[in-house]
Amino acid sequence: MFKTKHLWIIHLLGWVLFMSLPLTIVSHQPGMDLPLLVIRSWWFWLFFLIYASVFYGNLLVLTPQLFLKQRYVAYTTVFVGLLLVMFIAQPFEKLIFRKFQQQQGGGVRPEPPRDEFRIGHPPGPPPGGGPDRMPQRQPTPARAVDFVSLTLFIVAWVVAMAIRISREWRQSERRAILSEAEKAHAELSFFKAQINPHFLFNTLNNIYALAISSSAHTAPSILKLSQMMRYITEEAAENYVPLADELTCLENYVELQKLRLNAKTSLNFEIRGNLDDVKIAPLVLMTFVENAFKYGVSNHRESIIQIAVEVAGQNILFFCQNRIVERRYDMERTGVGIFNTQKRLDLLYAGLYDLDIRDDGDFFTVNLKLAGQ
Numbered sequence: 001m002f003k004t005k006h007l008w009i010i011h012l013l014g015w016v017l018f019m020s021l022p023l024t025i026v027s028h029q030p031g032m033d034l035p036l037l038v039i040r041s042w043w044f045w046l047f048f049l050i051y052a053s054v055f056y057g058n059l060l061v062l063t064p065q066l067f068l069k070q071r072y073v074a075y076t077t078v079f080v081g082l083l084l085v086m087f088i089a090q091p092f093e094k095l096i097f098r099k100f101q102q103q104q105g106g107g108v109r110p111e112p113p114r115d116e117f118r119i120g121h122p123p124g125p126p127p128g129g130g131p132d133r134m135p136q137r138q139p140t141p142a143r144a145v146d147f148v149s150l151t152l153f154i155v156a157w158v159v160a161m162a163i164r165i166s167r168e169w170r171q172s173e174r175r176a177i178l179s180e181a182e183k184a185h186a187e188l189s190f191f192k193a194q195i196n197p198h199f200l201f202n203t204l205n206n207i208y209a210l211a212i213s214s215s216a217h218t219a220p221s222i223l224k225l226s227q228m229m230r231y232i233t234e235e236a237a238e239n240y241v242p243l244a245d246e247l248t249c250l251e252n253y254v255e256l257q258k259l260r261l262n263a264k265t266s267l268n269f270e271i272r273g274n275l276d277d278v279k280i281a282p283l284v285l286m287t288f289v290e291n292a293f294k295y296g297v298s299n300h301r302e303s304i305i306q307i308a309v310e311v312a313g314q315n316i317l318f319f320c321q322n323r324i325v326e327r328r329y330d331m332e333r334t335g336v337g338i339f340n341t342q343k344r345l346d347l348l349y350a351g352l353y354d355l356d357i358r359d360d361g362d363f364f365t366v367n368l369k370l371a372g373q
Contacts, residue, residue, distance in 0.1 A: 018156070019048060050091050051156050054082065059160040067161065068168060079157065086153045090146035203228070206256055217259050224252040236282035239348060243278040243316065247271055247309060250285060254307070257293045265297050266304045273311030280316060280370065281348045285309070287341045288320045288366045295364065296322025318368040324361065345370075 066075035203225055210218045231249045235241050254269050261267060289307060296305045301323075308319040338357070345353050352371035358364070 014159075015048075015052070018051070018152070047091050051152060054153060055156040055160045058157055059164050063161050063164040064168070068165070082157075083150070083153060086149050087146070090149055092148040092152070093146040203253065203256060206260055210259060215259070221256055221259060224256055228252050232283070239281060240279040241282045242275075243280045243311070244275040246280050246282060246285070247275065249283075250289060250309075253286065253289065261297060262299060264299065264302050266302075268304075268306045268308075270308045271310075272308070275311060278311055278314070278316065281344060284341060284344060284370075285318055285320075285368075287337045288318070288368075291337070291364070292320050292322035295324055298325035301325045314371060316368075316370040318366070318370070320366045322364055324359070324364050 062075060062078060065071075066078070207218065207221050207225060210221055228249050231245060235245055251269075254267070258267065292305050292307070296303050303323045303325045305322045306319065308317075310317040310319075342355065345355060349370060354367075354369040356365075356367040
């Protein structure tokens, strides 16, 4: 596709093709030596100027100011008016055809002789005519239609209109694409902002509980939280991060959650496969793991939490399952967190992920397959 700075080449080629039509018509007249004669004549360039004015006037003024602003009546009126002017002015007939006929020596065809009034002799029938023969009025010749001028006018008008409409359509399409991209970026930033504070809030609550009980795990827990916060503020701001860093953050979170688990909760966390050169959207897995600990841990019932991450080729397979030991009042907030995660997946993995979430009343199971970046 031509760049904007090369549009003048397209315009030049277009005008060469456009003006070749009247030149071709004139060149078929017998006895006319055309090429240099045409280019050197000022009336040829006047003819060109008329149609260039029609083309660029429609391209730059009439179509954007009238047609694209839905002022169709005014636009049609201007078109019909200019078409009528072309019909009357006959620029091809008068500026090209007749001029070159005269210059080639053909001259203008003389008008038929008219009857003359002679002094003392009233006008009458020609000599030898009978008394009943009266002079007949010559019929007025019909006005010839300059079809070449009208055709060139319509061609210039339609091409200018089509170019302008096409240009506006491309610009509108480009603005729509940029708008969608900005919207997607804004939504992604919004979802991250919702997930991160919620995650940090729950983690700080756990450390607070350790501090209250004067647990020896308080200092290591604060260190793990510090590492997690550094990851969230420095690395998770990107759309994609190394899977190894994401799983390190996930491991720190699981280690912090272990501190509050009792003997009734069984935890199984596995990582399998080669993590090198594999990337993932940050904190996508964290929402599901957080929900597993929120609703799968109880001081009164046996519970189990299973978390597995596997790299198979270029795919990331995530499995998380927990027994539903209680349903809290903030289940609606959990639904919002999962919804936001799904939106992030739609934005970052459109057509490249498969998410299966099942709640059978006893177990909540998440199976997620992602295409590694």
